[in-house]
Amino acid sequence: MTKQYRIPGRGRVNTARRVTFTFDGREFQGYEGDTLASALLANGQHLMGRSFKYHRPRGVVSAGSDEPNALVAVGSGPALQTPNLRATQVEIHDGLVAISQNRFPCLKFDLGAVNTLAAPLLPAGFYYKTFMWPRSFWDKVYEPIIRASAGLGVAPTAPDPDQYAFRYEHCDVLVVGAGPAGLAAALAAGRAGARVIVADETAEAGGWLLSDTTSRIDGKTGAAWAREVVDELNAMPNVRLLTRCTAFNYGPHNMVALNERLTDHLAHPAVGQPKERLWQVRAKEVVLAAGALERPLVFDGNDRPGVMLATAARTYLNRYGVACGRRAIVVTADDAAYRVALDLKDAGVTVAAIADLRPAPDGALVAAAIRAGITVLPNTTIQRAHGLNRVCSVELAQLLPDGSVGKGHQWRADLVLMSGGFTPSVHMFSQSRGKLVFDEELGVYVPGQSAERERSAGACRGVYRLDRVLEDGARAGAEAAAATGFDGSAPQWQTGDLDEPGRGGFAGALPRRGKGLRAMAFVDYQNDVTAKDVKLAVREGFRSIEHIKRYTTTGMATDQGKSSNVNALGIASEALGRPVEKVGLTTFRPPFTPVTFGAFAGHAREFLFDPVRRTAADGWARDRGAVFEDVGLWQRARYFPINGEDMEAAVRRECLATRSAVGIFDASTLGKIEVVGPDAATFMNRMYVNGWTKLAVGRCRYGLLCRENGFVYDDGVVGRVAADRFHVTTTTGGAAGVLNMMEDYLQTEWPDLDVWLTSTSEEWSVIAVQGPLARKVLAPLVDGLDISAEALPHMSMAEGSICGVPMRLFRVSFTGELGFEVNVPSRHGRRIWDAIWAAGEPHGMTPYGTETMHVLRAEKGYIVVGQETDGTATPDDVGCGWAVSKVKKDFVGKRSLALPALKAPDRLQLVGLLTLDPSEVLEEGTQLVARPDEAVPMHKLGHVTSSYFSATLGHSIALAMVAGGRARMGETLYVPVEGRSIPVKVTNPVFYDVEGARLNV
Amino acid sequence: MLLIRCPYCGDRAEIEYANAGEAHIVRPADPMAVSDEEWAQYLYMRDNPKGLIAERWRHSHGCGRFFNAIRDTRTDRFVMTYEMGQPRPTIDSEAAAEAAR
Amino acid sequence: MSDVMTASQARFDVAAGPDLRRWVLQGRDAGLAAGAAAFGLSGVPDMLRTAQVAGGTAARLGPHELVFFAEPDRADAIYSALQAGLKDIPSSLVEISDRQVAIDISGPDVELVLSSLSPMDFNIRAFPVGMATRTLLAKADGMVWRTGPQSFRLEVWRSFVPYMTEYLQKVACDVRF
CATH class of the missing domain: 3.10.20.440 (2Fe-2S iron-sulphur cluster binding domain, sarcosine oxidase, alpha subunit, N-terminal domain)
Structure with missing residues (x-):
């Protein structure tokens, strides 16, 4: 069997x-x-x-x-x-x-x-015509039908357990394809000494040589010659030959993506072996030796099982030892199919007839077929193939002088071999943006002018006869190597017994007898596009081949029109009455063949998907059961539940403890930039809205940074370490962006300033100690530094040491309480955290996370950039107009702040909101309106930006941006939510310790 | 992935860089002295040429320097890169044609 | 998993780099020249090149930037020399000892492993011994310094170390195939 x-x-x-x-x-x-x-x-x-x-x-x-x-x-x-x-x-x-x-x-x-x-x-x-109306059917009826009936395979439903690898590579010469042209090119370039990569999508290098058993190179079969070349290439340290490796994307500047399949052919892959490897190869020169594809013929029933490409049957016979049928009919427009017929006959397959579309085929192969006793029918077409699950017979018919088709005859066959000639595989060339030109003689598009440092060789540029293919490949390889500085001669070989394929060819739908209303002659097998579909598209007014492609979907399947494009073009050309070269060709898009998602993901999955950044105190927080949240790439402790608390309970406890005693908070993720140089203050003056000239050494200031358009970009406390040195802090998420913006101005606008910027974000671990007892906790630890209110008042800083470790101590507060931020070199972060914790525990110190930090700052009406601001808020909008220097002549954003629109009284302004029901916590992002009974769409006055329950105050609080908000103090507005409107009172955004007494203790 | 020549580090892959928009847009020396219209021009109006553009790039994952580049927007081909502060060079027609290819 | 790791270690090794002090010097030509001289060098190293003194290395990572690495026992002396040498010259000297961490990688597969992380060409012709540069290593910013034909020192910011070492180990397993 x-x-x-x-x-x-x-x-x-x-x-x-x-x-x-x-x-x-x-x-x-x-x-x-x-x-x-x-x-x-x-x-x-x-x-x-x-x-x-x-x-x-x-x-x-x-x-x-x-x-x-x-x-x-x-x-x-x-x-x-x-x-x-x-x-x-x-x-x-x-x-x-x-x-x-x-x-x-x-x-x-x-x-x-x-x-x-x-x-x-x-x-x-x-689809376009049928699934149009009614609109209500789009989601519920049409889409499910389309989704169920269309689509190809079924996607896997569970996570992929396989491993995928990734590698960048560089070479002098990349050769795409290891057929005769590619092997010759690789050999030439490799012998010259260039770094060469050869990639072939199949399991064995050799290409068509493995199917061609008749041609001879230096007296050897093609396969034997290929084996020798492969051995020589493999022995060269400068050459890497990759099989099962598809070049699928030709990117700009000669970066070509390869997909290597490492284990698909193995029953038992090694433990840990990646399934596939994606290569991104940057090549100085590329040689495309992708070969050519045989074209199917378009006739009724050309998709019946048993109808196949002629050369495919030769490959199955000579490469795999398989006869594709017992009784074959060959229909061809090219000589190559005659060789297939001869090989099949030689293997014992009956070749019932060769129908040749050409009126008088005259090549050597034709003569050989006739000599071998094969019936050759010139000027003959195929009207139809019969059979359902397998072809059983065909109707062949004479082409009449007037172009019509004569009476047909039935021929019994279980194999129909078709050959419409060859289409050079120009996919990669087209992807590289090279210009294709129409070759009149071959009737196909071939590579014209290159866009990249690339050359095509062999069948992919319409060179088919083996001796010329080898010569073309060797020359391309030698030229490519020479272009990268490796001179060598192109190797030469003696060839014999060559066939002459590619002398004929046919593009379009075969002529047929009758109207063929029910005929199904497929152009694009994969998308089931027939010749009639293409003609219909033209009849309906589509003129551009790009539009015909999209309307009919021809060439849009996963095979990217490999077998269909030229035939579709031929049909369109006839229907449009324009020559093929005037119709044009559609663009070939990557990938050349489908690539798995796993290959694209590569190593970047699970823990390696994105870096997870952790602070020095991360382990401490985890040991205490903290719940974490992602802030950019950082993981930050959000709250520290004890005894099964939920977030709400934990946050209430953390807030109360910090306000009444002392809290400890990990602020290490804040961005830090050291601004150093004689012009440091000048630079700060130009960047930030605040004035810096008068900031004394050892003092801090809240800095607000706008973009040139006047809108708030970032904020943070800045300490003056020395006359020419500032310690700038940024938001966690803004660290990289602020440094980039500063460098941008410094390098582009003010290169004359003697000031330099260094990121110190990760140099320092930052431990915030906040609360009325903060000084009591820290005082014994800071190695004699005087941190009294007099020596270190609110918004000041000092350098010193803590537990023997160098320290920059900031007296700052984002809670409204007496507060310090201890900066120590990161390697000591955990040790100092532990020391502060040990000292603080007797004072009732409580660790708190980002959620409590948010509640505490909201009680004080402190903004969070990105929460209260959205890239359209000025400093004044968010109540920080006080920070904007009135005396500075210029700073980034100053000119924009003078624009009328940025000074309008009805701009969104920061306000506080209080609900009538003290336990009602508004949803962040909800809208504010003037009247609850307004008709929809209601006129929106603003939105809630922050909303929490304040345990300290015993009621909920919210911050909001409201049009002309500061003039609305005391007004009642409404927050419409599902089924009701919540009345809220507009208040001052500072809910707690308005006069700031608790800071200055 | 483009291959971009940093004037300081040489050829590097595009992922090491960040594009920083059109080059040679000079910030007014005294912004408060320009009209609202002139300021809006400076802030927002940019050329979008089909062809050669002078633009800034930053070798943000390398040496950190900003520099200028002449690139053909149709082909992504670079004619040259040059240091900040240098004037926009004149490109001869041969180099422009090569970039357009 | 453990047998896989053992196999890979024969051709590739990841180890924690030495504990060093580090400073970034930025300045104009005079600043770099003064810094290099104070460090004990005869001149400012070329772009992307390193130069060594007893107990220290200087890496020219930018046109206006030198990074100094010092062994702990030489660090105080080097820092004092730098401060003294730069005293009257506009420049910026900032300590970054704890900002980044060194990872030493070595072995016959070392170029292949790096090629999985960065699009740079790590062939010794393109990246000779003594060359150092910043680049992207997968999704982490990092410095790569070739210390020998088959050895490199990487430096990444402290919080990226677990990501980086795990990535290196994963890739080391893959490059065997």
């Missing part, structure tokens, strides 16, 4: 190693070296999938990455299934589980196939 279609003595598979796999639950056997497609064909199984739209039974068409039909899902289980793989590229191994796609309930009998009967109802643009 398994050897049914296997031809002894042919192929490169290892017949000594039998491999067992399953397809749609059925067990099959193949040999080591088989692809899923070749193994199934060896078992006589052509039917491998169902089509996308009409659910027609489909067989394998090609033997490579251009395969549009035989898409399978490989793997089993919710996490391990990879959908949409081409059976022609899946290498079998023991235990491989593959299933077909787009079929329900099973491959041979598919309910969706009724779509074929409804085909007249599913023309091009069907």
Whole structure:
């Protein structure tokens, strides 16, 4: 059974190693070296999938990455299934589980196939025309139908347990493709001494040479020659040959992405072995040697299983030892198919006839076929292929002198081999933005002027005969190497017994007899686009090939139109009455073949997805069961629950403890910038809205930074360490941005200033000690430093040491209480934290997190940039007009603040809000209106920016930005929420210790 | 990923850089002396040429320096990079044509 | 997992770097020259190059920037010399000893491992011994200094150390295949 279609003595598979796999639950056997497609064909199984739209039974068409039909899902289980793989590229191994796609309930009998009967109802643009109205159907009816019936494979539902690797690489010459041109190029460049990478998408280098058993290079078969070249390349330390590695994206400046599949072909990958590796290769020069793709012919029934590309059958025969059928009909417009017929006949397959579309084919291969006794029918087309799950017969018909098609004759066949000639694979060249030019003689687009440092060689630029391919490749390799400074000569080889492929070709739909109203001649197999669809698009007024592509979806499937583009172009050209070169070609988009998400994610998942930044006291907080929140990349303790407290209870306790005794808070994540130089004060004056000239050494000031448009960008306390040295703090999230903005002004606008900026964010661990007992806790620790109210008043700083560790001590407060911020070098952060904790515990010290910090500052009406501000608030809007220097001639944002719009009295201004019900905590972000009974849409006056329950005050508090808010003190506004409106009173935003008495103790 | 030549560090990949907008936009020496319209011009109005643009980049993950670059917006090809403070160089037609390719 | 790590260590090793003091010197040409001289160098190192004195290394990471690394026992002397040498020259000397942490990596796979983290070319022709630069290492800013044909010192900001070491170890496992 398994050897049914296997031809002894042919192929490169290892017949000594039998491999067992399953397809749609059925067990099959193949040999080591088989692809899923070749193994199934060896078992006589052509039917491998169902089509996308009409659910027609489909067989394998090609033997490579251009395969549009035989898409399978490989793997089993919710996490391990990879959908949409081409059976022609899946290498079998023991235990491989593959299933077909787009079929329900099973491959041979598919309910969706009724779509074929409804085909007249599913023309091009069907979705656009049908799923238009009523609008209410969009989400609930149309989308579910479209989603269920469209789509290819099924995505895995569980996280991917596989590993994926990533690597950047650099080389002098990157060669894409390891067929004859690519191998010749790599050899030339490698011998010259250049750093070379060669990538080939298949398992074995050699390309077409592995399928061509007749040509000779230096007296050897192509495969033997390829083996020798591969051995030589592998022996060169400057050359890296990658197989199973697809170049899928040609990025700018010669960065080419490769996707290497490391384990898909293995039954038992090594422990820890990555499944795939994504390479980003920066090449000085690129040689594209991507080969050419054979074109299908477009005729009624050209998608029947058993209808396939002629050269694919040769590959299955010579590379895998598989005959694709017993009785073949060849339909061709090119000589190459004659060689396929000869090889098949030689292997014992009956070749019933070769129908040649050309009126008088005359090549050497034609003569050889006739000599071999094969019936050659010139000037003959195929009208139709019959059969459902497998082709059984075809109708061949004479092409009449007037261009019409004569009476047809039925020919029995289980294999129909078609060849519309070759299309150079210009995908990567097109991705590189190179300009394609139409080659009149070949009737196809070939690479024209390059945009990148790149050259094409061999079949991908329309050079087909093997001797010329080798010469072209060797020259490209040598030139590329020379361009990177490695001179060498292009190697040469003697060739013999060469065929002459690519002399003919056909683009478009084959002529047919009759109107063919029910004929289904496919242009794009994967998206089920027929010749009629393309013609219809033109009839409906689409003129641009880009529009025709989108309307019909031809060329938009995962195969990116590899087999369909030129035929679609041919049909459009005829329908438009314009020559092909005037119609133009659509853009090829990456990826060349689909790439898994895992490959793109690479190492960047779970802990390695993003850096997780932790402070010195992080472990202490974790030991105490703190609940953390993400702030940028930082993890910050949000609250410290004890005895099963929820956040609300923990925050109330932390707030009360800090206000009544003392709290400890980790402020290490704040950004810090050391501004140093003789012009430091001048620079600060120009950057910040505040004045700095008069700030004495040892004093601090709240600094407010605007952007040039006058809107608040960042804030933080700034200490003057010395006349020429400021210790600037920024918000946690603003650290990098503020430094960048400062450098921008310094380097671009004021390069004459003698001042320099250094980030010290992570140099210092910052421990905030806040509360009436803060001084009592710290005083014994600071090695004799006088921190009394007189020596170190509010908003001052001192350098000293704590427990023997150098310290910058700031007397600052973001709580409204007596407060200190202890800055120590980060390596000592944890030790000093522990020391302060030990000293504070007897005083009832309580650790608090960011949530309590927010409540305490809101009670004081202190803003948080990014919470009260949104990039459109001026300093005055948020009640910080006092900070803006009136005497400075200039600072960043000053001119904008003078614009009328930024001084308008009805701007949103910071106010406090009190609810009538003291326990009602407003939702942040809710809107404010003047009247509860206003008709919708209501006129919005502002919004709530911060809202908390204040345990200290015993009622809720909120901050809000309200239009003309400061003139509305005492007014009642309303917060409309689901089903009701909450009345709120507008108040001063400072709710607690308005006069600031608690700070100055 | 573009390959950009930092005048100080040489060729580096795009991810080491941050684009900083059009170059040679000079901040008025005395902003308070310019009209609202002139200020708005300075703040907001930028060229969006199809072709060569002079723009600033910062080697933010490298040496940290800002510099200027001449780039063709159609092709992303750089003609040259040069230090801040230098005037916009004149580009000969041959170099411009090469960048447009 | 442990057997995987053992296997990888043969070709790649990650170790905590030495405990050093560090200062950033920024200034104009005169400032850098004075700093280099005070440090004991005959001149300012070229861009992206390092120069060494007993117990210390200077790295030219920017046109107007030198970073000094000092062994703890030489640190006070070096710092005093720098302060004295820069006293009357406009410049900025800021201690960053605790801002960043050194990680030493070495082994035959060291270039491959770095290539998984950064788009720079780590081939010894492009990145010779003695070269140092800042770059992006995966998603962390870092300094890379080639200390030998098969050894590099990385420095990243302190909070990025767990991310960086875990990344290096993960990549070291992958490059074996």
